[in-house]
């Protein structure tokens with residue numbers, strides 16, 4: 654199952670990270686929540702495939718190390734979500750449907 658498209662209303666904001674919100678629950682290092690609002694990555698689904706990083710024309714994502722996470726030990730972090738041009742390339746290439754993009 655991919656990222657929950659209703660997370661913006663169904664999950665609590667539990668913090669900020671690199672300029673974007675983090676939606677819980679978070680229990681580091683095993684549960685990391687969803688990072689970002691405009692461009693959101695479910696860190697608990699992301700398997701560090703990296704296709705989104707390659708596909709994004711405006712460099713929204715950067716690797717973030719997540720040692721100890723059961724799915725992968727690095728995640729595609731939407732550090733530059735404000736730059737998104739809504740091409741949907743990342744959504745389309747993600748093999749595990751971990752990304753949801755929604756214009757503000």
Ligand code: SF4
Pocket residue numbers: 692708709710711712713736737738739740741742743744754
């Ligand atoms: S929708 Fe396009 S511009 Fe926005 S983060 Fe994804 S790949 Fe980058």
